Amino acid sequence: MNILLAEDDIKLGELIEFMLKKKSGYKVEWVKEGEEAYYYSISSHYDVLILDWMMPNGSGVDVCKRLRRERYSGAILMLTARDSVEDRITGLDSGADDYLVKPFEIDELLARIRALSRRNYAPIVEEEVNLHDLVLNRSSQTISSGGTEISLSPREFQLIDLLMQNKGQVLPRDLIMDRIWGYDADVSMKTIDATVKLLRKKLDSLGKHEILQSIRGVGYKIG
Incomplete structure (x- = not known):
């Protein structure tokens, strides 16, 4: 199972990540800010998102609302120290599928994750993505x-697919590295730049010279 954990409490995040990996063998990616949680959620498939309510750069509730507005259909579990009925209603109304109050037992967290995963959420993935008369075909891995x-x-396909999923938004280079190669991969950031250069040549041949933009010191965007 692939899980995204968004938790800014370092000790709690380390504990949850360790226990999810050790006790259940899940693949876990851990972020510590709301904005990161949003970008990771839309850039890859996760069986369950675990969102802490209170995080910098976007609360779990804000992230959840944003994802649901954009028709995100995956399972979302909210973690929070807020335990009033009104808070529970707010969390669930934001689009969360379940709500777990801190402090909690890890075994209960695992049980709730298993229950959510059984609902068999499936992301909606279109075969073709269109942008300014540019068509990305996911089945044939072509642009036209x-x-x-x-x-x-x-790699070119993964890169442009990621960028087109987030068209108009700047994606940091380290996020691109993680999404496509993984943080543990034995490659440098220059690998991203080289892949972008190769992709640009193909876009140029289609007359799409300015569609892929470099944002100095940050990353890339398409749009």
């Missing part, structure tokens, strides 16, 4: 425009 079609390498 004006009747011309070009094949992409696996």
Whole structure:
């Protein structure tokens, strides 16, 4: 099972991450801010999102509302120290599927995760993505425009797919690295730049010279 954990309490986050991996063998990615949680959620598939209510740069409630407005269909579990009935209603009305009050037992957390995963949420993935007469076909891993079609390498496809899913938004280079290669991969940030350069050549051949933009000191965006 693939889980995204968003928790800014370092000790609690370390404990949850350790126990989820050790006791259940889950794959866990841990972020500590609301904005990070949002970008990770839309950039990859997770079986369950675990969102802490109180986080910097966007609360769990804010992230949950934003995702649901954008038709995110995955399972979301809210963690919080707020335990009043009104708070529970707020959390659930934001779009969370379940609500767990701190402090809690890890075994209860695991049980709630298992229950959520059994609901078999499935993300809606379109075969084609369109942007300014540029068409990305996920089945054939090609881009096309004006009747011309070009094949992409696996990394080029992953990169443009990630950027087009988040069109108009700047994606930091370290997020791109994690989404496509993984933080533990034995590659440098120059690998991203090289992949972008190769992808740009293919976009240029389709007349899409300015669609992929570099944001100095931050990352890349398409739009």
